[in-house]
Amino acid sequence: MQLPRLTMLDAYMRMQRIRNFEERIVTEFSSGEIPGFIHSYLGQEASAVGTCMHLDDDDYIGSTHRGHGHCIAKGADLKAMMAELYGKRDGLCRGKGGSMHIADLSKGMLGANAIVGGSPPLVLGAALTAKTRRNGKVAVAFTGDGGSNQGTVFEAMNMAVVLKLPAIFIIENNGFGEGTAASYACGTDDLAARAAAFGMPAVAVDGTDFFAVHDAVGEAVALARAGGGPSTVETRCPRFTGHFVGDPQHYRANGEVDVLRRDADPLTLIRRRLIDAGVFDAEQFDALDRDVAAEIDEAVAFARAAPIPDEADLLADVYISYR
């Protein structure tokens, strides 16, 4: 815990934003205000934030269908994010992407991705741009235990090693691909070892522990920035919710999630660590939490009030030019 106080504050705030955003989304989705499918990132906050704390706006990430957390961790505007989920014109993607395609290129966020295993090949490209321009930037591909079984991920890992690209693969092992357990669907319980077999450094860490993620990804990012090529970090972070909001989770034993929320809550863990270390006290955290709650309220109010897209937007932006 050698981090500057402000860094730790920033990390906690980002994690709490994700927590509040996602909990609020569940409510708003259930009341019918948000259309489409929503995949919640609850329980995995430390993975996104521990990773993205090492990145600036010119470093890129590619995300997954469970992408809100990555988007927030990378610094996207909460109001524009919320408006996007509501399908409004003032959304990050003008209401044309939604939860599964939310993107903010100005923040180096190459998009959530509704195709499992879709992002890692794209992230190679961002890494190739960085390598070609020799600008010291890196690109991070998030995927999951489910995505880790996709050929695209294998191809991307091998290509990154062969071309020595400044790419980092984060395998967020949340225990389930949709409704099937990773213990069944992955031929090994050591997903990092698969990545290592492609010829890159790879470690598995407790993905509920911000500091563990932050340390491991810090090494990977430093190596990539120095021209040392790709790495993989498997972050083990069980999800608190179903595959999608509304999933009754018949595949999980009663009480499993209650135990996770009690023993493996990334927010509880970071808070306890920082209180124990005397960095912040409980009152300070409560005040921060109130600030975050207000930010989320504002984002929802903004999204509700925002106009729906113009009908003409249907045909806009398929091409830049079409002649």
Add this chain to the structure above:
Amino acid sequence: MPRKTVREAINEALVQEMGRDPDIVIIGEDVAGGEGGSSGVEDAFGGVLGVTKGLLPRFGRSRVIDTPISESAIMGMAAGAAVTGLRPVAELMFADFFGVCFDQIYNQAAKFRYMFGGHARTPLVIRSMIGAGYSAAAQHSQSPHSIFTHVPGLKVVMPSNAYDAKGLLIQAIRDDDPVIFFEHKMLYDLADEVPSEPYAIRFGEANFVREGDDVTIVAFSRMVHIAAQAADVLEREGISVELIDPRTTSPLDEESILESVRRTGRLVVVDEGNPRCGLAVDIAALVAEHAFHSLKAPIRTVTAPHTPVPFAPSLEAAYIPSPARVAEVVREIMR
């Protein structure tokens, strides 16, 4: 004016554009070749049919990038590089291989701009070989351009000659949208006059290969030459053919096709793709919808059959639309 083959014209376009813009990189399998081999020979392939030969010694390995055989990673890397600032020209060696990487093309690159609310710019070119004629059989001979044409967000280019190949490829590279550039493998050695200086041909502007009064034939890529041979025969029989090569299927120069059919009153579309839900019926539908009352005879299409591409030379010859078939169809609607 110097004569150059389609292969040389494409190579020249790549050399000239790469010399102009350092953001252009070539990505593909054996685009140079020889990396890691025991001979130490660099540029050992220069592309499987030699189209990218000479780029490596000129521009180096950082811009002429040989990859593993990993089409998804190639297409994804090119798309990701394009949306973050480079201008990649990726190679999908044979168009048949789109089956192992189409997600990165049609779900990712093609949709960035729309999904992201107009904030993305994806100046990507994918060069790929199409066409039967080499007895390369079912997985190296197809013409799946209709499938790409179906996808919103992609532009699709099908040059039929060296002049167009150079100008259209330069346009494709300078274009800010994803462009699929289909090269017919039977046309690489075809030569015609190609200016040495760079020039761009706008997309969506058809080439009137020959003008005529009795029937409009619309044909693409190699089929332009098949149709032209048919037109020569028909002309001797007193039938005057107007032959249109739209050059790009997306965007499609609908106006030129409609204007021509309104004059001739007859339409034959010649396409090497399979017939169902393909480019030929697409153009037939366009004309049926917008120029029906100008028609003096039924619209006809001449395409490959609804089969995979066969191996045996005799069967392959029967698969590919021939000048004789085109001429016969024209005679039928002239009766």
